[in-house]
Amino acid sequence: MVLEALVEANQGHALAYGDDPWTKRCETLFNEVFGQAVTTLIAVNGTGANVLALAGLLNQAEAVLCSDWSHINVDETGAPERVLGAKLIPLTSVAGRVDVDAVTEACRALGNPHHAQPGVLSLTQSTEWGTCYSVDEIGALVDAAHARGLRVHIDGARIANAVAALGLGVDGLRAMVIDTGVDAISFGGTKNGLFGAEAVIFLNREHASRAVYLRKQVNQLASKMRFISAQFCAALEESRWLDWAGHANAMARQLHAATAPLLPEGAIASPEVNSVFPVLPPEAATTLQEWCFFWDWNTAAHQYRWMTAWDTTPEDVSRFAAGVKHVLGH
Amino acid sequence: MVLEALVEANQGHALAYGDDPWTKRCETLFNEVFGQAVTTLIAVNGTGANVLALAGLLNQAEAVLCSDWSHINVDETGAPERVLGAKLIPLTSVAGRVDVDAVTEACRALGNPHHAQPGVLSLTQSTEWGTCYSVDEIGALVDAAHARGLRVHIDGARIANAVAALGLGVDGLRAMVIDTGVDAISFGGTKNGLFGAEAVIFLNREHASRAVYLRKQVNQLASKMRFISAQFCAALEESRWLDWAGHANAMARQLHAATAPLLPEGAIASPEVNSVFPVLPPEAATTLQEWCFFWDWNTAAHQYRWMTAWDTTPEDVSRFAAGVKHVLGH
């Protein structure tokens, strides 16, 4: 489907830098998805999308509150600090989620000229630990942030999985980010079946006024943008993005069901989205990784991360579970 | 061809972040093209590739010498200054080219702690004005730069057109950048027929030691890198990149031949690569731009830029020339 979209976008010529029908269509589709006019900026990778969103939301001399396990804090090689010149203030998280108390505590620095000044709260949904904030939790966090003058960003590299997990279709997305008052989202495509496509969505459009300049400054402007926009069009039409994410979630549940009996009790929690985090004997993990690569997650705890995807099949799951069984010597 | 490469790269799974066969193949092909082992970093857009190359070449507290008309100075919205934190020092250029005298003069600042310290000389080849540095000119500039401790970068968004214009095949590239001692190149793909693919090539590999970290920091790491690498593979195999660029150059010559008779003498110079810069009556230009978009270039001089591409056909040229004739009232 994505490939077909590229084939189609490859016919004829189009203006560069977003003045093309695919990008226009993509903007329309995002407006429809969110149920209101939003400002959409196509971006070229996930780190860049996060940096662009934060660049738009940050005022002078502000810092970013985020979870200690957040991708922007841990997995972006310091790109945010380099490109934004802003401090990231890590908040203690539980299962990847931060809470209102942590935000409140960090905001005590506000007004003290010696301390970095929180200006944006960045949440990851679904989180790096495969968990989801409930709609109410997001609402409470947004309220706490807004009450202190902060804006709220969602790193939505996997927002599709979180919305799919809610089971309310596109209404779930609106409840999650529109009704709660989130200001901007990094809306991921690459982790949900696209070749390479990310978007920054400013729900609060007043923060988007400088975004086209910022996008170029942070190295996120694609000249032949239609090839990225076309991918998003393919995903957004007929709600495919939710179908794909829902499938990935289902495969994770299947993977959990197939492997939990092979592991000690408590060694693998039931997944909320498309990732499971088993605790494995290190030697067994290494053997498995050589056979079928997956990432270490929390080394100290011998915890690993298994991901399913839009194109994972039940057969893939069965084969992998059989491999686990074999290696664990059952 | 590029699309076929994507179709092929879309089959099966591959490891992310460059640990895939297409990226390995791409690295091998670049080694072959340059006739020696180089360090290749796939990047996601042209501004990002320039910033990444410069990030690798710059030492502490250094500045970049570049032409006053260079893309990094004029057309990147200040991305280099933002992401590098480094000053760009514009040198006066003639037809897009800087000379040894300008470099020498700028290097008088070296050692004075009050002045920005030139650390890198960045040249564009072919230049923003559609001209080329000769191999000897590059050699002299590299020598002048190296003699003062600077490194040399080539913004090669259109290096294919410059190499094709030399008419020596891949040997021309080696004469141009290996024999002269250039340190790093932004090797463009997007302007030469690819969907969206750039590469930074460190010819002097000692400057590449931190490049994988820098790439992530400057928002240029693609997770599904194979879809970019596969494009480059398609271009590099069988020297297609030079054929495409050579074709674009030929079409520009054809465009010049077809339109020069329609314009006053001196209003359109013979092209070296794939761009011509006609001086046009502004109203005629506006009419033409509405019919078939092209960029203003030097507004004060009523000068415009017409580009040809790898896929421009002789018929395209004829049709456009007919349009020019019609608008100019011949």
Add this chain to the structure above:
Amino acid sequence: MVLEALVEANQGHALAYGDDPWTKRCETLFNEVFGQAVTTLIAVNGTGANVLALAGLLNQAEAVLCSDWSHINVDETGAPERVLGAKLIPLTSVAGRVDVDAVTEACRALGNPHHAQPGVLSLTQSTEWGTCYSVDEIGALVDAAHARGLRVHIDGARIANAVAALGLGVDGLRAMVIDTGVDAISFGGTKNGLFGAEAVIFLNREHASRAVYLRKQVNQLASKMRFISAQFCAALEESRWLDWAGHANAMARQLHAATAPLLPEGAIASPEVNSVFPVLPPEAATTLQEWCFFWDWNTAAHQYRWMTAWDTTPEDVSRFAAGVKHVLGH
């Protein structure tokens, strides 16, 4: 006088970071000098004061227009680019001054996402070439800038000399920067007799809302601020700052009068403030510099810079002129 101020400030204890009587007094004095409430930020050096003022005035993704000979562009080692992450766009100047046409031309980039976006116009008063903008010239430049949405900064490292040259006392300052609508000034003290004291004055206080945080971020917050504020108090009380600058200006006129007859016609222009820029035979200049140091200025033109100061005496001038006479062999 300055030393006496330090002696006095050294008695007893005071709260740090500006919560002290000297800083409060200094703020009051600046309000009086400008004839209105302004926001005063004591800073620790001239480069830092400029960077702080610009940091307050710049919005997201903006660049700074300045003269090609400006201190921020030429004599600050790239500090503005590093700390602000913003491009400086040099405008061609004549005798250190830029004009409305240059500003207008540069502002054509506004709205084009590929070009750096001018957000601040920075003027130096008196200029690096010892000239002054007239009040009308500043008014016209501010109007041109404001009309396009830019803010205006004055690098006033030597603003005292420019105001003294007007001969209108403190009213001259108000005409120059209040009536014209300048947004912020780097108000220099160190070049006007202080040990080390600079201030950033936000005349348009809405740009000062983040200034206390920015000051710390750009390394300009002094803990024992009273020792800097006390210097400014000494300068501002009884309009000493204007007396000192007026004296320096007078000494420059005396130096010009004493040396012009020794030099070829046209080799030394009559000074507007406290600097003269003689063209000298290089060997003679070198001999003089070894005897009494002064800076090269425009090497290509064999032009040098002689400065006078608040503490230059007529005897100093006579002695120096005698040295010039001796070396030039009269």
Add this chain to the structure above:
Amino acid sequence: MVLEALVEANQGHALAYGDDPWTKRCETLFNEVFGQAVTTLIAVNGTGANVLALAGLLNQAEAVLCSDWSHINVDETGAPERVLGAKLIPLTSVAGRVDVDAVTEACRALGNPHHAQPGVLSLTQSTEWGTCYSVDEIGALVDAAHARGLRVHIDGARIANAVAALGLGVDGLRAMVIDTGVDAISFGGTKNGLFGAEAVIFLNREHASRAVYLRKQVNQLASKMRFISAQFCAALEESRWLDWAGHANAMARQLHAATAPLLPEGAIASPEVNSVFPVLPPEAATTLQEWCFFWDWNTAAHQYRWMTAWDTTPEDVSRFAAGVKHVLGH
């Protein structure tokens, strides 16, 4: 003494930017103190000195390891991130000290292109919690850092107090930072009796090669440097810096002795240097702060910070202790 030094430095003229006898003398004195040739850079404030030292020590794309309570992490408003563009990675500390295990754990990120790459370990001596690393602890931390390719910085805003606490005179300093192999120190003066004077000392001089440019870039170059250098001369001659710090330490011990009996057991630990951190009833603390200002420290624990200084007298201590007694109602 410091004031006398300023009076003396104010006589006659001197070249700017460090080409003066006081700065030369200061450099010589630092060489003598450290017992070897070091590179000394006079700086203008503490945050700036830290930023300058780190700027010299950091290579491309590197991050800084520091304690979660460190001044650079908590009390510099994000200046390091802004000016360095580098991530600060906070390590869990106990009583302000980090240990080898925390460093080792953080260095597991080395070589992974997705994680920020530790390049410098920054230690504070004495720490923000008034504790000191032992010489052996510093040695072990330096060894652990160097073994992984990191350099080591000491934030020595209060290094004088730590050296004085060792009781070995200047030999203690050498044991602490030369024998252990520390690479650079921010050597504080302002917190040890000077009006405003900091220095960055590169013990490993290879990291100082770009330092004069970096100093200007990070807004730390003083034009009339002699007025800062003269302060350091006054402090370094006759080991006054150690006498002053030793006195401050003694006064803290006296303060502890006078107040500990007034507080519950365990509410105030015996000081290692010149700060004590009492746990106080909040209302009592507020009353005391209104009478004689001191900082909150760890609000959650009702912990405050009392500092003594080079000029604290036994009478000051007695008077303050009497105030505490009065407020606490004994």
